[in-house]
Amino acid sequence: MKINVFARTAMGPGKRRALESIARSGEQLGLSCSLVDMPGYAECDIAVFWGLPKEERTLGRSLNDVHQLRNEIFAKHGGLSVVVEAPLIGRMVTIRRERSWLMRRFIPRASKWARFFSPASAQMDEAYSEYRLGVGGALADDGGLALSPFCPDRWVKLRERLNLPDVMPYRKAGRHILVVGQVPGDASLRGQEIYEWILNTCECLRRTTDIPVVVRLHPLARQAQAMEVQQKLLQLGVSLDDASRPISSALQNAWAMVTYSSGAAIDSLLAGVPAISTSPASFAWEVTDHDLASIIQPTEFEREPWLEKLAAAQWSGEELENGAIWDPVLKACAAAVRTGG
Numbered sequence: 001m002k003i004n005v006f007a008r009t010a011m012g013p014g015k016r017r018a019l020e021s022i023a024r025s026g027e028q029l030g031l032s033c034s035l036v037d038m039p040g041y042a043e044c045d046i047a048v049f050w051g052l053p054k055e056e057r058t059l060g061r062s063l064n065d066v067h068q069l070r071n072e073i074f075a076k077h078g079g080l081s082v083v084v085e086a087p088l089i090g091r092m093v094t095i096r097r098e099r100s101w102l103m104r105r106f107i108p109r110a111s112k113w114a115r116f117f118s119p120a121s122a123q124m125d126e127a128y129s130e131y132r133l134g135v136g137g138a139l140a141d142d143g144g145l146a147l148s149p150f151c152p153d154r155w156v157k158l159r160e161r162l163n164l165p166d167v168m169p170y171r172k173a174g175r176h177i178l179v180v181g182q183v184p185g186d187a188s189l190r191g192q193e194i195y196e197w198i199l200n201t202c203e204c205l206r207r208t209t210d211i212p213v214v215v216r217l218h219p220l221a222r223q224a225q226a227m228e229v230q231q232k233l234l235q236l237g238v239s240l241d242d243a244s245r246p247i248s249s250a251l252q253n254a255w256a257m258v259t260y261s262s263g264a265a266i267d268s269l270l271a272g273v274p275a276i277s278t279s280p281a282s283f284a285w286e287v288t289d290h291d292l293a294s295i296i297q298p299t300e301f302e303r304e305p306w307l308e309k310l311a312a313a314q315w316s317g318e319e320l321e322n323g324a325i326w327d328p329v330l331k332a333c334a335a336a337v338r339t340g341g
Contacts, residue, residue: 003046005022008038015084045080051085052139054185087131135333143336144313151328175211176254182262184221195226197260204292219243257275257276265288274299312328
């Protein structure tokens with residue numbers, strides 16, 4: 001069985017190192033596993049790559065070479081796929097400065113003046129120590145949880161590895177509803193225009209309840225794109241959270257969280273704040289309500305079995321390097337073949 005790991009699907013050196021570790025460990029275990037470092041698809045039985053395809057219209061800009069390669073692999077590969085992505089638990093967002101075209105043209109990035117004059121924005125820290133793996137996809141309803149039947153007791157190991165606090169009991173009171181945005185064009189949105197969703201959601205909540213609504217736009221959202229929706233939200237009487245501060249701060253005193261498919265719902269449930277998700281792509285879909293009318297009395301779902309599934313999807317960099325991922329991955333691939341998935 002030929003396995004190709006497509007190095008150029010990784011955007012940045014940290015992500016590339018993860019794919020290199022996967023390819024190296026597979027080769028060391030005697031698998032027919034190769035690191036493919038060329039700008040195109042190479043025939044194989046199992047394709048391993050970083051990220052999901054994206055449509056140009058959902059990004060609002062032209063696809064770069066990495067996105068084009070991911071789309072090409074999805075279009076041409078007829079076999080099994082293993083998708084590598086950012087972790088579900090313990091995600092980190094770091095602040096950078098976003099420069100205008102004029103700044104990029106005339107002032108080198110390393111210049112102190114570039115740092116001084118550039119407006120603040122954010123990016124996901126790509127130096128991950130944890131990664132998520134899915135077979136056939138990377139979301140909750142397309143294979144993102146495919147490893148769970150083959151990896152019991154992962155939650156305890158993940159808690160120990162990340163030194164996670166106890167899961168909090170469900171909160172019985174709160175002062176506001178937190179509506180969480182996502183990066184426009186993100187693959188988990190599947191074409192949904194996130195600002196339209198935020199506005200429609202807030203309008204519905206305003207008709208449903210008198211509980212104050214706070215919107216937290218994603219820290220990766222470009223400021224120019226977000227400006228119009230911010231003004232409309234203020235007209236609705238909705239407050240805006242500072243997305244540069246940790247999500248834990250926004251969850252303080254929250255009654256409930258509402259998301260489309262954001263991983264922030266995981267943070268919410270770990271903190272004991274009930275959540276509503278409106279897309280089955282959400283990794284919190286099975287432990288959240290889906291109707292905004294539920295905001296008055298959100299369901300308190302049992303979380304432990306769900307957390308086991310999440311933990312089975314998340315692996316450390318060391319486990320990528322030592323090959324611990326390969327037994328459950330190959331079992332999940334075999335199961336997908338049997339079921340026609």
